[in-house]
Amino acid sequence: MDAQTIIAKRIARELRPGMLVNLGIGIPTLVANFVPEGASVYFQSENGLIGTGPIPEEGMTHPTLTDAGGRPVSALPGASTFDSAMSFALIRGGHLDMTVLGGLQVDVQGRLANWMIPGKMVPGMGGAMDLVTGAKRVIVAMQHTAKGKPKIVKACGLPLTSVRSVDLVVTEMAVIGFAGGHATLLETAPGVSVEQVVEATEAPLLRSDNIEEMKL
Amino acid sequence: MKTIAIESVAAMIPDGASLMIGGFMGVGTPERVIDELVRQHKKKLAVIANDTAVPGRGIGKLVTAGLLDKVIASHIGLNPDTQQQMIAGKIAVDLVPQGTLIERIRAGGSGLGGILTPTGVGTVVEDGKRKIDVNGTSYLLETALRADFALVHAFLADYAGNLSYALTARNFNPVIALAADTVIVTADHIVPVGVIAPDHVVTPAAVVDYLVANR
Numbered sequence: 001m002d003a004q005t006i007i008a009k010r011i012a013r014e015l016r017p018g019m020l021v022n023l024g025i026g027i028p029t030l031v032a033n034f035v036p037e038g039a040s041v042y043f044q045s046e047n048g049l050i051g052t053g054p055i056p057e058e059g060m061t062h063p064t065l066t067d068a069g070g071r072p073v074s075a076l077p078g079a080s081t082f083d084s085a086m087s088f089a090l091i092r093g094g095h096l097d098m099t100v101l102g103g104l105q106v107d108v109q110g111r112l113a114n115w116m117i118p119g120k121m122v123p124g125m126g127g128a129m130d131l132v133t134g135a136k137r138v139i140v141a142m143q144h145t146a147k148g149k150p151k152i153v154k155a156c157g158l159p160l161t162s163v164r165s166v167d168l169v170v171t172e173m174a175v176i177g178f179a180g181g182h183a184t185l186l187e188t189a190p191g192v193s194v195e196q197v198v199e200a201t202e203a204p205l206l207r208s209d210n211i212e213e214m215k216l
Numbered sequence: 217m218k219t220i221a222i223e224s225v226a227a228m229i230p231d232g233a234s235l236m237i238g239g240f241m242g243v244g245t246p247e248r249v250i251d252e253l254v255r256q257h258k259k260k261l262a263v264i265a266n267d268t269a270v271p272g273r274g275i276g277k278l279v280t281a282g283l284l285d286k287v288i289a290s291h292i293g294l295n296p297d298t299q300q301q302m303i304a305g306k307i308a309v310d311l312v313p314q315g316t317l318i319e320r321i322r323a324g325g326s327g328l329g330g331i332l333t334p335t336g337v338g339t340v341v342e343d344g345k346r347k348i349d350v351n352g353t354s355y356l357l358e359t360a361l362r363a364d365f366a367l368v369h370a371f372l373a374d375y376a377g378n379l380s381y382a383l384t385a386r387n388f389n390p391v392i393a394l395a396a397d398t399v400i401v402t403a404d405h406i407v408p409v410g411v412i413a414p415d416h417v418v419t420p421a422a423v424v425d426y427l428v429a430n431r
Contacts, residue, residue, distance in 0.1 A: 064385035
């Protein structure tokens with residue numbers, strides 16, 4: 001299983017029936033492919049849609065049914081559409097049960113940096129700051145390291161997305177939580193040892209009393 | 217509300233005007249008005265919109281033609297032309313969190329001076345802004361936004377100017393329709409009064425100044 005699939009499958013296990021969930025671009029989008037059977041989850045696209053469905057077959061796309069990246073999507077039965085003020089009222093107002101976003105860095109307290117690399121990449125924050133500030137649960141989906149460098153760090157060198165701590169970071173190596181305000185190793189991926197995770201992580205990790213193997 | 221030809225719409229917009237433009241990655245953008253602004257080479261425009269789409273589409277056409285001096289948007293990452301012109305100092309870009317941007321526009325159209333939001337507290341977004349404590353929570357004071365013109369795209373417009381929108385093409389459109397001095401609308405279909413049921417009118421005709429005739 002490749003890294004992206006491991007991450008997406010593990011995060012999909014956090015989905016519960018009836019949840020309203022926003023998935024970011026990249027690995028987070030893949031989570032929708034692994035929704036547990038029978039769990040009807042509402043996916044929101046922040047451009048104004050609840051009930052986002054899979055990419056339609058060729059020839060079945062519609063120019064006004066798109067996701068937040070502007071790509072064609074479908075809408076499931078029971079879908080609804082609305083303007084951007086409503087969309088962000090849902091996000092900030094405590095109505096969004098969970099958001100899954102990509103990450104560049106996460107610090108030891110669980111604070112996320114994911115929207116710019118000064119001097120290199122300045123795309124704008126889009127909806128990320130509102131999502132991290134407002135969602136009931138925030139899950140970061142990212143590879144454990146980038147070009148061999150740890151992404152879970154003591155302090156973020158990159159500008160923060162929010163000062164709110166995320167709930168979980170899921171990588172291809174581990175699941176890390178921040179319940180006590182400090183990075184805590186909860187699960188390791190199959191075939192990955194605790195030592196390997198610690199080695200690939202800059203932030204000092206607390207260890208859960210019962211570190212489990214990631215179920216996929 | 218007056219109906220107007222596309223050529224006259226762009227002629228009405230002077231160089232240096234501020235424009236709120238509907239659309240999200242070009243979906244729900246009044247493409248014909250954009251094309252006419254490019255054809256008439258309107259310059260030094262300031263655009264307030266969610267994003268600058270991609271080159272060759274929607275607001276991206278204004279960027280590539282070099283017509284913009286200033287952009288207030290939440291995301292420009294999918295348009296390399298905007299990024300290049302920003303780095304070269306040709307366009308001043310103000311990046312605003314998407315939920316903050318739409319609420320600042322909503323405030324501008326609702327007679328409010330601004331809004332208080334927790335988004336951006338403790339990040340670079342709070343630089344230079346007033347922080348206000350309400351019942352123990354910190355918020356940023358984000359001021360209202362208005363523009364000279366709102367360029368709106370609807371799905372249906374009736375002869376009176378009542379509007380409804382299609383799916384994800386709604387986005388910023390009904391919000392900007394309240395926040396500009398002059399509101400200009402294009403629509404996929406122009407239909408007789410009564411075709412859009414009162415319950416289905418999203419933008420009331422009373423706020424629309426010009427409806428661009430379809431060909």
